[in-house]
Amino acid sequence: MSQMPVPDPDEEGKNLTGIRYVIDKTWDGNPLQHEPIEVQMKWTFERIAGRPHKRAVKIVFDAPLFDDPEPSEPPGITPGLWDYEVMEFFFANNQDQYLEVEVGPHGHWICLLFDGQRKCFNNGEDLELEIANKFIDDKWHCEFEIPLAYFPAKISKFNSYHIHGEGDERVYAALHPVTDGSYEKPDFHRLQFFKKIDIRRVIPEGYGDRAFADFKYGELWDGH
Numbered sequence: 381m382s383q384m385p386v387p388d389p390d391e392e393g394k395n396l397t398g399i400r401y402v403i404d405k406t407w408d409g410n411p412l413q414h415e416p417i418e419v420q421m422k423w424t425f426e427r428i429a430g431r432p433h434k435r436a437v438k439i440v441f442d443a444p445l446f447d448d449p450e451p452s453e454p455p456g457i458t459p460g461l462w463d464y465e466v467m468e469f470f471f472a473n474n475q476d477q478y479l480e481v482e483v484g485p486h487g488h489w490i491c492l493l494f495d496g497q498r499k500c501f502n503n504g505e506d507l508e509l510e511i512a513n514k515f516i517d518d519k520w521h522c523e524f525e526i527p528l529a530y531f532p533a534k535i536s537k538f539n540s541y542h543i544h545g546e547g548d549e550r551v552y553a554a555l556h557p558v559t560d561g562s563y564e565k566p567d568f569h570r571l572q573f574f575k576k577i578d579i580r581r582v583i584p585e586g587y588g589d590r591a592f593a594d595f596k597y598g599e600l601w602d603g604h
Contacts, residue, residue, distance in 0.1 A: 392435075397581045398422035401555060403542055407566035409557035417443040417467070417542045417553065421582050424525055435592070436525040437582055441467060445485060445520040446544040455487025455511075457504060464488070467522065468541040471579075472571055477532040477604060485520045487511050491530060495604040498569055502600055504530075528587060529594035532601055535583075537574035
């Protein structure tokens with residue numbers, strides 16, 4: 381079997397423009413009643429002496445800090461993080477394979493891989509995800525890197541969300557609304573409402589056409 385062409389390491393990322401977007405609407409398309417969330421995604425490549433090179437997508441965002449009560453668990457993988465103040469990112473392909481990453485302002489996170497809607501087969505327990513949070517007045521600045529191995533092949537659509545508040549005061553913001561008017565409650569796994577993403581602006585050509593086999597994390601999507 382022939383190998384897919386891959387970029388020269390010295391050229392990786394040089395011609396990529398990255399992606400910037402702003403979340404300023406609720407899950408059902410209404411104007412958001414607080415400051416918008418600004419997000420940037422870009423490719424990152426690092427040579428590490430004596431170790432496999434690092435290839436990842438770096439996400440940086442600035443969001444209002446509402447300082448909701450944080451999970452009782454220590455920072456790290458936190459099941460049910462969607463019930464707290466959180467940012468969420470969903471990367472999907474046309475076969476309904478998708479990556480979900482959630483991060484909170486206090487170092488809690490989730491990384492889930494799905495083969496089919498809500499069919500999770502990997503809960504990110506082997507991932508070493510470092511979350512860098514910084515608070516400036518009432519702003520939450522966050523940076524983290526998702527290893528390339530965690531992305532499914534041929535990513536074609538995307539959505540992103542911000543959630544905060546408690547009970548009836550819970551606010552769900554979405555880059556792309558997840559309803560056509562026929563739903564009364566948000567559900568962020570409604571893949572039919574995700575919108576097209578040009579992933580070639582973030583991942584070098586030759587890597588995104590198939591799942592990446594990482595020396596550290598292996599072939600996470602093998603068999604899916």
